[in-house]
Amino acid sequence: MHPRPPAVSARLHTAVDPRPRPRPRLWREATEALRQRRGVIRVETLLPDAVEPLAWLAAQDGSEKAFWHGRDDGSCRAALGAADVIEGEDLFARLDEAARALPDGARYLGGLRFDDSMAPEAEWAGFGSGRFVLPRVELVARGDRTVLALNAVASRDTPADLRAALDALTFDAPPLATRLDFPVARLDRPDRERWDEAIASALAAMERGDVQKVVLARRATYRFEEGLDPAALLARLTIAAPEAFHVLLSDGEGRTFVAATPERLVRVEGRRAWTEAVAGTRRKGEGAGALAFRDELAGSEKDRREHAFVRDFISEALAPLASLVAVEAPRQIEAGRVRHLKTPLRAHLRGDVTPLAAMNALHPTPAVGGTPTPEALAAIRDLEGFDRGLYAGPVGWVGRDGAEFAVGIRSGLVCGTDLALYAGAGIVPGSEAEAEWQETEAKLGAFADALGLDA
Numbered sequence: 276m277h278p279r280p281p282a283v284s285a286r287l288h289t290a291v292d293p294r295p296r297p298r299p300r301l302w303r304e305a306t307e308a309l310r311q312r313r314g315v316i317r318v319e320t321l322l323p324d325a326v327e328p329l330a331w332l333a334a335q336d337g338s339e340k341a342f343w344h345g346r347d348d349g350s351c352r353a354a355l356g357a358a359d360v361i362e363g364e365d366l367f368a369r370l371d372e373a374a375r376a377l378p379d380g381a382r383y384l385g386g387l388r389f390d391d392s393m394a395p396e397a398e399w400a401g402f403g404s405g406r407f408v409l410p411r412v413e414l415v416a417r418g419d420r421t422v423l424a425l426n427a428v429a430s431r432d433t434p435a436d437l438r439a440a441l442d443a444l445t446f447d448a449p450p451l452a453t454r455l456d457f458p459v460a461r462l463d464r465p466d467r468e469r470w471d472e473a474i475a476s477a478l479a480a481m482e483r484g485d486v487q488k489v490v491l492a493r494r495a496t497y498r499f500e501e502g503l504d505p506a507a508l509l510a511r512l513t514i515a516a517p518e519a520f521h522v523l524l525s526d527g528e529g530r531t532f533v534a535a536t537p538e539r540l541v542r543v544e545g546r547r548a549w550t551e552a553v554a555g556t557r558r559k560g561e562g563a564g565a566l567a568f569r570d571e572l573a574g575s576e577k578d579r580r581e582h583a584f585v586r587d588f589i590s591e592a593l594a595p596l597a598s599l600v601a602v603e604a605p606r607q608i609e610a611g612r613v614r615h616l617k618t619p620l621r622a623h624l625r626g627d628v629t630p631l632a633a634m635n636a637l638h639p640t641p642a643v644g645g646t647p648t649p650e651a652l653a654a655i656r657d658l659e660g661f662d663r664g665l666y667a668g669p670v671g672w673v674g675r676d677g678a679e680f681a682v683g684i685r686s687g688l689v690c691g692t693d694l695a696l697y698a699g700a701g702i703v704p705g706s707e708a709e710a711e712w713q714e715t716e717a718k719l720g721a722f723a724d725a726l727g728l729d730a
């Protein structure tokens with residue numbers, strides 16, 4: 276069983292602690308640390324009562340927000356503002372260096388574009404080729420323990436900056452809405468006809484022998500009458516897909532990426548790394564239907580082929596980076612309204628391999644790209660007709676001794692009154708356009724549940 280995220284569902288309707296007492300202490304400690312230390316400083320204080328992180332996040336002013344709940348670590352962090360932002364040129368090298376100098380507990384949160392060789396379209400431009408933020412303020416919740424943390428850069432920040440950040444916080448957050456507004460319109464790109472054409476083109480490329488598997492995605496944009504609150508949407512997603520990584524990243528300019536993804540790209544702790552192949556999909560179903568879908572997935576030769584491309588790619592990509600790669604037995608997992616085949620892999624990384632290098636060697640796996648990778652990416656560029664942005668890209672955190680990236684699927688981009696949702700499916704010989712369309716629709720099921728659609 277998966278550990279549940281810290282009781283969001285139970286506490287969704289309760290107001291957060293209104294007492295601001297810990298803030299003066301945090302500010303005094305931070306001011307002291309600014310005087311005495313160099314580089315990044317971090318001060319933390321235990322709050323007297325548990326606080327619901329997404330309700331807290333939704334209540335704060337400003338658009339620079341982030342949230343991370345790691346699937347297996349039982350804690351989550353809600354983040355506000357930026358003590359530092361790393362984006363643009365030499366992102367990997369700068370992030371590596373900055374992460375190595377972080378104090379205990381501090382992490383950059385962010386994500387990378389799926390395909391950096393493609394210039395971003397307007398809606399994804401704010402995220403650039405990648406964007407990582409060291410938050411100014413964080414609320415870290417584990418069980419009933421909630422810690423408020425403040426990050427600062429000694430060479431840049433003044434006590435007045437920190438005071439302003441702390442004074443701007445509210446702990447008097449209204450409960451999150453129990454229901455989100457219904458959308459008033461939906462626009463699909465590609466539409467059903469163009470989807471059929473794209474699948475036919477991908478299958479033709481496979482017949483010619485150009486490529487063996489291509490993951491084709493589509494975008495469904497919902498329009499609402501009023502602006503959608505990304506934190507409220509994510510809170511609903513944590514209920515619809517409790518077993519997932521829950522991620523919120525903003526571009527600093529008012530657009531917000533939201534994901535409830537079942538898939539880990541890689542987690543690194545010291546020299547140890549964990550990754551997984553997730554590919555092959557059926558509906559979750561209920562009762563006897565669930566058992567039928569489970570058996571159908573277990574017995575499907577086509578799904579096993581799709582899955583094997585991913586597992587083999589991952590173990591081959593890790594081999595030169597690791598002294599040991601262990602491939603576990605395949606199993607099935609449930610995610611929102613679907614189930615998948617999953618094969619966990621573990622590795623012991625060589626001494627000179629950084630977490631970012633491991634991530635870079637794995638992305639994009641054939642779960643979201645295809646096989647072989649370059650030909651599959653070319654087909655995606657050719658056939659999809661929209662910018663994936665962070666969808667299917669690596670999203671996560673980097674700290675001093677470790678990092679974790681999830682695959683940014685089951686995701687959407689909130690921009691004012693629009694919510695663009697993205698979902699893809701692995702196309703191999705034997706794939707049928709109708710079934711693949713239905714599969715992508717089922718993959719959007721957690722969002723549909725969160726929005727109260729076709730319940």
Ligand SMILES: C=C(O[C@@H]1C=C(C(=O)O)C=C[C@H]1O)C(=O)O
Binds near residue numbers: 698
């Ligand atoms: C591409 C997506 O999902 C990926 C593709 C899968 C498949 O084709 O069976 C299954 C899980 C994911 O690795 C998505 O959800 O958008």
